[in-house]
Amino acid sequence: MNQIPPFRSLSLRRSVLSVPAINLRALEKSHSLDCDAVIFDLEDSVAPENKGQARENLRAFFAGPPLAGKERVIRINSLSSEFGAADLDLVKALLPDAVLLPKVDEPRVIAETSDLLADAQAPEELRIWAMIETPRGVLNVGAIAESGCMPGARLDCLVVGLNDLRKETGVLPQPGRNFLAPWLMQIILAAKAYGLDALDSVFNDFRDAEGFDVECGQGRAMGFSGKMLIHPSQISAANRHFGPSEEEIAEAQAIISAFADPAARGLNVINANGRMIERLHLVQAEALVHKAHLISARKPA
């Protein structure tokens, strides 16, 4: 088996906003929004007759002021579609932080895209994100995630697409996502097994703040790193749910202090007020505090 790549930089991906590349107002607005990443969408939010104009909009946008402090991701159309090749040419020209591939249902797609980017001498920093949103994508998600560990592969993040998955499977959009939970957990497990981030699906009813809150809480509890969003009104709740709370930061700092105490030297397990903590909890605590630092260091939008 291939080695899992070294620990990747802990990118903040709590709130990942999709912006239709055809919508100039939304593109402009993305500068002022407090999300961690923006997905510039050339796929399903752009009508076939507008794909060319959407690419032109992105060329102009990338030539303008940089999108400070946010990851820039371009979602292209499938490489097997009539639009895919021109979209990928645009990615090679604009060099965003990542290209998001829709409807990935087998590992071959990751390998082929990695090769195309390497052939174009795109810098290694240009990563691949993969949408898992088809029945075969879910069935093959372990192999897809593993393909990210092959030499030269650029896979960095899996993004769930429940609109497509519901369409393909007939699972109804019900609160609690009971029938989807096994598939969501399978995707998260595959991502974690190979050192990738997993992002939860969009929530369509952007005026339903309460329902969104519940779904963010569920996504965080499941182990997602963040959520793909469709509307600016969803950003602050996603940042809150997927970022560490004050209590979690205080608890992590207490664990770090407990292990820094000379009395803990040589111990792998200690009693913290009636609760067992091990060095594995120290690793978790350090990662959480690191994430908290990244959040406070982020430039305000």
Ligand SMILES: CC(C)(COP(=O)(O)OP(=O)(O)OC[C@H]1O[C@@H](n2cnc3c(N)ncnc32)[C@H](O)[C@@H]1OP(=O)(O)O)[C@@H](O)C(=O)NCCC(=O)NCCSC(=O)C[C@H](O)C(=O)O
């Ligand atoms: C859903 C929307 C079409 C609603 O847009 P609109 O009617 O303009 O909403 P509002 O009037 O409430 O907007 C208020 C202001 O916010 C700006 N806005 C809205 N959405 C965005 C956005 N995504 N990014 C940036 N700015 C945005 C409006 O311009 C208004 O600004 P102002 O003029 O200053 O008041 C719209 O929200 C939208 O198009 N959302 C994104 C849709 C999208 O990207 N779809 C593709 C991703 S979904 C997906 O991937 C599904 C997945 O594949 C799956 O299978 O599940």
Ligand SMILES: [Mg+2]
């Ligand atoms: Mg989709």
